[in-house]
Amino acid sequence: MAVDPVASIIVPSYRGADRLPQLLDSLAAQQDGTPHFEVVVVVDGADDGSVALLENESRLDLRNMVFPENRGRVAALNAGFEAAGGDVLIRCDDDLVVPPGYVAAHVEAHTSSGTIGVVGPTRDIHAPSAYARAYGEDAARKSLAHALSRPPQERWRLWAASCSITRETWESVGRYDDRYRGYGWEDVDYGYRLRSAGIPIDVVEALTAEHHGPARNAGARSVKAFEAGAARSTFRQLHPEAPIGELAAGNGVWGLGVRLTAATMRSRRAAERVGGCIDRMLPLVPRPLGRKLAALAVESAGIAGATRSVDEERRAR
Incomplete structure (x- = not known):
C-alpha cells in the first residue's frame, strides 16, 4: 500500500545531467528514521540526458516532470510545488549536495515551530583556480557567515536555493511570481511575501548544503x-x-x-x-x-x- 509522503523535495533543473547525480546520491543517503519523502524533479526543457537518469533512479520515491521547451526557473518551481504531495514542501536546487539529516531537519523545524519559513544555508564549493583563490573562496566564506548572522527581520533576503514551507503556507502565500524572467530575485520576492504575511523565517545551520554550481570565473x-x-x-x-x-x-x-x-x-x-x-x-x-x-x-x-x-x-x- 502506497504511503503518502510527509515531505516533497522540489528540484528545478535545466541541463542538470552532470549535477543531478550528486544531489540524488545525497538524498538517497538520508539518515535512518527520516520521514517518508518524495522527490519531484522538473526538467525545464532541453533534455541533456536528465530524463533517462531520473527514470533509472530506483533508490528514491521520485517523479519527474518534463517541459517540452525551456520555460524558466519560476515556471519549473510553480509546476513542482503544485504537483507535490507532501505537507512539507522543500525547494532544493539541482547543484546542491545535502547533509544526511536534511529532510528530517526540515520536517522537524515545521513540526516544532508552528508556521514558519525555513532556510538552509549553502556553502559554495570551488575547484582550485586563480579566480577561486583571489575571490570565490573568500566570497563563499563571507556569504555563509552573512546568512548565519542575519537578524530575524532581515532573513527574508536569504530565501533561495534551499528552503521550505508547509502546504498550508504555499496555498496561502501563492506561487512564485512569473514576472521575474531572468536570473535571480524570484526567491527574495517570495521571502518578502512571507515576511509581509507575518510568517517568520528561521535559518537552520544543520541544513547547510554544499553548492557545487557557483560561478567558476x-x-x-x-x-x-x-x-x-x-x-x-x-x-x-x-x-x-x-x-x-x-x-x-x-x-x-x-x-x-x-x-x-x-x-x-x-x-x-x-x-x-x-x-x-x-x-x-x-x-x-x-x-x-x-x-x-x-x-x-x-x-x-x-x-x-x-x-x-x-x-x-x-x-x-
Whole structure:
C-alpha cells in the first residue's frame, strides 16, 4: 500500500545531467528514521540526458516532470510545488549536495515551530583556480557567515536555493511570481511575501548544503551580477515599500572606479567581457589585487544591470 509522503523535495533543473547525480546520491543517503519523502524533479526543457537518469533512479520515491521547451526557473518551481504531495514542501536546487539529516531537519523545524519559513544555508564549493583563490573562496566564506548572522527581520533576503514551507503556507502565500524572467530575485520576492504575511523565517545551520554550481570565473560571476541587478530593479518596482535601496557605487576612488566600469557594461555580453579580461589577469597579479579586480567587475556588473533595467522601464512608459 502506497504511503503518502510527509515531505516533497522540489528540484528545478535545466541541463542538470552532470549535477543531478550528486544531489540524488545525497538524498538517497538520508539518515535512518527520516520521514517518508518524495522527490519531484522538473526538467525545464532541453533534455541533456536528465530524463533517462531520473527514470533509472530506483533508490528514491521520485517523479519527474518534463517541459517540452525551456520555460524558466519560476515556471519549473510553480509546476513542482503544485504537483507535490507532501505537507512539507522543500525547494532544493539541482547543484546542491545535502547533509544526511536534511529532510528530517526540515520536517522537524515545521513540526516544532508552528508556521514558519525555513532556510538552509549553502556553502559554495570551488575547484582550485586563480579566480577561486583571489575571490570565490573568500566570497563563499563571507556569504555563509552573512546568512548565519542575519537578524530575524532581515532573513527574508536569504530565501533561495534551499528552503521550505508547509502546504498550508504555499496555498496561502501563492506561487512564485512569473514576472521575474531572468536570473535571480524570484526567491527574495517570495521571502518578502512571507515576511509581509507575518510568517517568520528561521535559518537552520544543520541544513547547510554544499553548492557545487557557483560561478567558476569572474566572467560568469559578472554575468550573474548583471542579471541579478536587473532582477533587483524588478523587485523594487513590484515592492516599492520594501526596506531595500538602490545599488550604489560608493564614494572615493573605489566608487569612481565602479561607476566608470559599470558605464562600459551596456549588456550582459559586455559584463562578461570585462570579467573575462580580469580572469586573464588573475594568474598574473598578487592575490589581494586580484580580489579587488574581481570585486570591481562584480559590483560594477550589478549596478550596470540595475541601471539598464531602470532605463528600459522608462522607455516602455
